[in-house]
Amino acid sequence: xxxxxxxxxxxxxxxxxxxxxxxxxxxxxxxxxxxxxxxxxxxxxxxxxxxxxxxxxxxxxxxxxxxxxxxxxxxxxxxxxxxxxxxxxxxxxxxxxxxxxxxxxxxxxxxxxxxxxxxxxxxxxxxxxxxxxxxxxxxxxxxxxxxxxxxxxxxxxxxxxxxxxxxxxxxxxxxxxxxxxxxxxxxxxxxxxxxxxxxxxxxxxxxxxxxxxxxxxxxxxxxxxxxxxxxxxxxxxxxxxxxxxxxxxxxxxxxxxxxxxxxxxxxxxxxxxxxxxxxxxxxxxxxxxxxxxxxxxxxxxxxxxxxxxxxxxxxxxxxxxxxxxxxxxxxxxxxxxxxxxxxxxxxxxxxxxxxxxxxxxxxxxxxxxxxxxxxxxxxxxxxxxxxxxxxxxxxxxxxxxxxxxxxxxx
Numbered sequence: 001x002x003x004x005x006x007x008x009x010x011x012x013x014x015x016x017x018x019x020x021x022x023x024x025x026x027x028x029x030x031x032x033x034x035x036x037x038x039x040x041x042x043x044x045x046x047x048x049x050x051x052x053x054x055x056x057x058x059x060x061x062x063x064x065x066x067x068x069x070x071x072x073x074x075x076x077x078x079x080x081x082x083x084x085x086x087x088x089x090x091x092x093x094x095x096x097x098x099x100x101x102x103x104x105x106x107x108x109x110x111x112x113x114x115x116x117x118x119x120x121x122x123x124x125x126x127x128x129x130x131x132x133x134x135x136x137x138x139x140x141x142x143x144x145x146x147x148x149x150x151x152x153x154x155x156x157x158x159x160x161x162x163x164x165x166x167x168x169x170x171x172x173x174x175x176x177x178x179x180x181x182x183x184x185x186x187x188x189x190x191x192x193x194x195x196x197x198x199x200x201x202x203x204x205x206x207x208x209x210x211x212x213x214x215x216x217x218x219x220x221x222x223x224x225x226x227x228x229x230x231x232x233x234x235x236x237x238x239x240x241x242x243x244x245x246x247x248x249x250x251x252x253x254x255x256x257x258x259x260x261x262x263x264x265x266x267x268x269x270x271x272x273x274x275x276x277x278x279x280x281x282x283x284x285x286x287x288x289x290x291x292x293x294x295x296x297x298x299x300x301x302x303x304x305x306x307x308x309x310x311x312x313x314x315x316x317x318x319x320x321x322x323x324x325x326x327x328x329x330x331x332x333x334x335x336x337x338x339x340x341x342x343x344x345x346x347x348x349x350x351x352x353x354x355x356x357x358x359x360x361x362x363x364x365x366x367x368x369x370x371x372x373x374x375x376x377x378x379x380x381x382x383x384x385x386x387x388x389x390x391x392x393x394x395x396x397x398x399x400x401x402x403x404x405x406x407x408x409x410x
Contacts, residue, residue, distance in 0.1 A: 001036035001060065004028050008044030025050045025064070025074070035091065036060035043071030049081050049102075050074065056091030058114070066096035070121055076102035083108035083127070090114050090168070101125025105156070106148065113137045113167040123147045128156040129186065134210065136167040138176045145183040149199050149227070157200040158183035158226060164212040173367075174217040174240070178202060180373050187227030187251055199227030201249060207236035208267075219243055220373040220387050222350055227251050229264040229292070230278065233271055242274045242366060243378075245387040247345050248281040250288045261292025261322065263309070269302035273309060273328075275362040277340045277386035280313040280320050288313070290320035291328055308333035308363045310340045310385050333363055340386065351388045358385035 003018075006028050010021035018040075022028055026048050028039045035057035041064070056062035066072035074097050076084050081102030087094065087109040098121045099106040106122035106129050109115050113136040122129035122145045129145035132138055138161065145158040159178060183201040201223030204216055218241045223230040230246025233239045246262035262278035265271055278290035290311030295301050306328035313320035319336035321328055328334050341356040343349040352358050362383035372378050372389035384390055 001038075002034070003038045003040060004031060004033075005040050005042065006046075007042040008046065024048055028064075029053065033062050035062065038063045038065065040065060040067050041072040041097070043068045045073045045075060047075045047077045049077060049084055049086070051086045051088060052092055052094075053088050055089045056114075058091060061091045061093045061114070061116070062089070063093040063095065065093070066098075069096040069119055070098045072096070073098040073100075075100050078102075083131075084125075086110070087112050087115055092116070093118065095119050097121070099123075099125075101127055101129070101148070103127065105129070105131045106145075107131070109133070109135050109138070111135060111165075111167075115139070116141075118142050120144075124150075126150060126156075128160045129158050129183070131156070131160040131162065132164075133162050134165045135161075136164055136175060136214075137170070138164075139179075140181065141177065141179040143181045143183075145181060145201075146185045148186045150187065156186075157203045157228065157232075158186035158223070159202045160200075161204050161216070163206040163210045164214070164216075165210050166212060166214065173215050175214040176216040177219070178221065179217065179219045179369070180221065182222045182373075184223065184225045200229045200232045201226040201246065203229070203232045203234060204236045204239050204268075205232075205234050209235065212236075213238055215240065217242070219369050220371075221245075222247075222373060222387050223262075224248055224345070224350070225251065230262040231276075232261070232264040232266070233268045234264075234266045236268050237270045239268065240272045240274070240366065241276060242272070243276065243362070243369065243372070243383075243385070243387055245277045245342075245350055247277075247279045247342070247350065248284070250280070251284055261289045262311075263290065264292040265301065265304055266292070266294055267296060267299045267301065269304065271303075272305045272307070272366050274305070274307045274366045275383065275385045276309045277342075277358060278309065278311050278320075279340065279342075279345075280311070282313050282320075289322045291323070293321070293323035293328065305366075306332060306334060307366065308335075308361060308385060310335045310338055310358055310361075312337060312339050333361070335361065335385075350386075352384060352386065352390045354390070356384075356390065359390045361385055
């Protein structure tokens with residue numbers, strides 16, 4: 001196992017050691033990287049399109065990481081660049097970069113399995129911030145994703161998993177984990193003028209098209225101020241969405257009216273929505289709902305479970321739920337039309353106030369992660385609803401989170 005270094009003031013004719021680093025990340029990708037190798041990128045700006053094409057192994061991922069979290073800034077080299085950081089290999093970790101995409105995506109994973117994208121900032125891209133296509137065994141955690149989807153002619157979102165494919169054998173409750181991310185202000189721009197459905201904070205999309213039926217977990221995420229839905233599960237099954245907070249999304253008035261939801265399940269079955277907070281802002285658009293559970297084109301949702309969620313649209317007592325199948329019920333612990341009393345969301349503080357009704361009103365019946373979005377213990381008494389678990393003091397920077405369920409090898 002070898003460790004290679006890249007620095008903005010290095011040289012691509014050097015040997016990639018800590019004392020004589022290469023100048024570009026692309027030069028490191030040309031090396032015959034082997035399982036367990038690590039590429040450490042020093043702080044600086046790198047104007048290049050990077051393609052990761054060497055495979056790691058199950059017990060020895062290849063890691064490409066910024067030495068200082070957020071310090072290695074990867075930028076598109078020209079206006080013609082599509083996606084900036086591209087993963088086309090298996091058993092790969094991408095950690096700690098600040099990435100701006102070109103006309104495409106900031107971080108683009110295609111046809112790969114066992115890929116971890118962790119602790120990155122993906123922003124101001126024409127397409128998605130972090131996108132995966134026909135991939136499997138994915139972990140996307142601790143990232144901040146914002147300001148994307150503005151110029152791409154295709155519909156994109158902040159974090160997008162599209163048409164997963166069964167690429168590698170293995171048993172786990174969840175093959176894919178999207179956890180502890182903050183995704184905000186991803187709004188489709190003028191490139192799409194017709195009615196559309198994207199610009200979402202997080203979307204699980206099109207798993208039906210590839211007959212993908214393995215479990216996916218969306219947990220401890222904060223999604224706010226996006227053009228589309230906060231969290232959207234579309235044409236996909238076996239997704240568990242638990243302990244997330246979605247606030248004032250659906251800002252895009254061209255986004256399809258009947259699919260407006262902070263928490264949205266559209267043509268998906270065997271999905272579980274538990275311990276989530278959805279706060280809609282109907283002042284932005286009258287179609288906006290906290291929960292959206294709808295079908296279309298003759299498809300009927302089956303076995304969609306809604307438990308212990310809180311919804312609010314600014315008016316006490318209004319459920320703010322649109323459903324044409326299996327209407328979420330208060331019998332299942334859901335609290336409809338109740339202000340969750342977030343600390344100061346307009347100024348970016350989404351922690352729970354001491355008097356929040358989200359405190360101690362969740363359920364552990366569908367599993368729990370061990371920590372919340374801040375990295376603090378998830379259960380302090382009975383589990384809370386939303387991404388935050390109330391404690392006497394808050395931590396601003398989420399450290400590594402762990403999950404109680406089986407997951408992809410790390």
